[in-house]
Amino acid sequence: MRIGLIGAGAVAKYHVEAALALPGARFTAICDLDESAAARAAKDVEGVQFFTDYRALVESDDVDAVIVNTPHALHLPMAIDAARAGKHVLVEKPMATSLADCDLMQEETAAAGVKLAVGHIQHFLPDKVAARALLEQGELGEVVMIRDQRSTDYRPGTRPEWFFSRPIAGGGALINIGGHCLDRALWFGGAPAVEVSASVAQRFGVPVETDGTIALRLANGVGVTIAVVSDPPARSDLLAIVCERGVIEADPRVGTLVRVDGHTRVVRDPDAGDIQQAFTAQLADFLGVIDGDAPAVPLEHARHVVELVLASYESAAAQRSLQIPLRAEVPA
Template identity: 55%
Template sequence: MIRLGIIGAGAVAHFHAESAGRISNVELAAVCDLQREAADKVASPWGARVYTDYTVMFREAGLDAVIINTPHGLHLEMVLTAAAQGLHVLVEKPMATTVVDCDRMIEACGNAGVSLVIGQIQHFLPEKLAVEEVLATGELGRVLMIRDYRTTDYRPGTRPDWFFSEAMAGGGALMNIGGHCLDRSIWFGDATVQSLTASTLKRFGVPVETDGTISLTLRNGVHVSVVVVSDAAQRMDEVLIVCERGTVSCSPNHGTQVRSDGKTRTVWVPKPEDIQEGFFRQLSDFVNALDGGSPKVSVEHARHIVEVVLASYEAAASGNEVVLASPADRKILSHTR
């Protein structure tokens, strides 16, 4: 039996808790949050213990693994502490707020012999898995171009205050929402990012970016356009993949459609339980990693997303294209550092 703890009883904690309840060899043993009442709401349906200090939870709860569901700037310290306690870790995206912190997390968990998995939920949502299946058949040929558009809301008061702190969140709409877009677009494009340009906006009097665009070229030549807009007239969350012989459109609201030779077919119809199903599959993947399997999303992929977001901030500030080091170059640089 895997005794699981959760740090952070925020927006998606109940999805994690429900998922744990569906897996026979997982027990939700403890939930920690600075607000005891919030922790209790997540813990009580499952008889889990409640803590307000995660270090105490690590000492007392007899855990095997922990889910870190906290503000981004806290991930590093919590992962390092968990690794030192011999706990396996599933940490919500973004992995960290700097690439250096990502590397420290990878090194610490590697040295401790514990699993580190990043919660890139896009890889487990049913409508995105339907896209993966279509692309894998090869019926549409090569992916040529991807457009990813998502709306959000970064007006004051629409989300917890820490989202508006660059130090705690690592950025604004692009780090938070744009990270999802980059995750799935790089996944569907099947290559890392070679170069990019970007622009950002700060509206509503907040200190982080509220809107942004990123134009990316992947190493296989696929072009990706990511657009994130706050407080738009219509809520949108769509990724459109343009291939040699057709297109795939994917949205949690409208499902997944394939268009080819003038005809459209639906390959996934949205269901109310899709989000919960995604979290269940994600936790199942984590449990499989603890049993010696390979996680669906590598830490290198999660690290790359952080790298790309930070490069987009650099490009937006300078007005210039940013070229990223290739994975091979990074290994050389790391070896000679």
Template identity: 60%
Template structure:
């Protein structure tokens, strides 16, 4: 599989290393508006450099692309890839509107190309350790989940597009909150029935910098998500409360199980964990392209966007917002969203 990367900022280097680590895969092209930025990712692997993503897609150099660009550009780039007959791994969030999510899915289904959304939480070692512990059934049913993340949404600390709602789709909720929703709904085991949210705009930012979401899942699991900007210390902790124990996961420390007064280390974090996650994600994408089932369905990725948009509605109106649940809201004829 010949891989191209569209957008050489942020996590592009993780994708590039992943492609180099997987047998039968090769990074052959990198595109960025800034040729120097593209070259920094491409040159170690002898990949071609482009400054126009359509030229990359038309070059005949790639079988699949990773779209790693601002959120508002995802739809057009995925549609172009589908038209070119190229499989796509697009970074989260899938898009900034549900209509765009549906158009992307429909185009890829019609073109017979694979579309996968990069919800990286599913592949990080400390989160896999949580999944394995829950899968044993020894802890009983999940009762509630608390997810607490810090971030930095001060203007000047991020690229300008993060503060342009037309391009980003919002602030901390659609960006950091997308990770929290991914893992919380995964471990909660059901889609969201209702959401009540509060957002805060600090630092003169035009998008939300902080916020909370209180979610009720269709299986009655309660989920609380808090995102706080510019904290005294960095926080990224997920707590899963089960009938017979509690699991905490933190990428900086690891995954721990507390049961009957005793603590067990399920995973101890290491410096290679993030790269391991990106490599597993790209392996999963390759499996999906080959006809297997991807770990993250498009329905799940679409539902995350739906919940974020409902949270924005709740924050604006001050009340809870009910959701239909993703199996009922998939577009007609899009059964492949569950693949």
């Protein structure tokens, strides 16, 4: 499978290395408006075509599938153009910036007869995979509560300017970092959300939210609390999964730990190659989807993450909790 990458941003190097590592894939093309960024991402890779117009990449005869790694509002048009050119599509999270766009993306790829997958990397990170395996063993019983704490940085100059544009990014810290939290909360919680309550803060003089909290009630009764905070004294990425007979903590920098009846044990230690391992596993999953396998991240799950981000924004603006589902036409 010949892979083309659209967008040479921060995680582009992981996508490139994943394609180089898998025997069923070959990295053949990369596109970015900044040719130097594309060159850096594909450094030392032989036979790669470079493009500054993504439409030329998707029309290339040397590309079978594309990875869309671009600002959020561009996911839909790029996915549609790729699908109409007969290319399979892996689109980075969030799937899109509105539910209508999520639905249209699915309709267009299905009509074109190509496969679509959404890159929610949390499902492939080794610390989360270890936590999932521990849950499935049954030792801890059912999940009863989830707490998720994430730090980020939305100060001016800390990230590309498009992140601060609501029309392009779809929002701020919640659609970006909060999307990861919602994804893994739903995955470990084991059910869709039926109620959401959120609040946001807008600091540093930027036009999008920099901080936020989200509380979810899942259909199975599991309660979820999520906090995303910009520029705190200490960085955090801690997912706590509270079960009937113990608590799991997963943190990519600390590893996966479990505490049962007053005793803590390490399930998995972190490794310097964990992020690359996750991206390689994600691409392997995409190749499986192209071959007809079920995806690790169902499209309805990816759509629901977008739905909950939009509901969080609406809840914060209205200062009240909202029932799910939202109307499909609600924009970001």
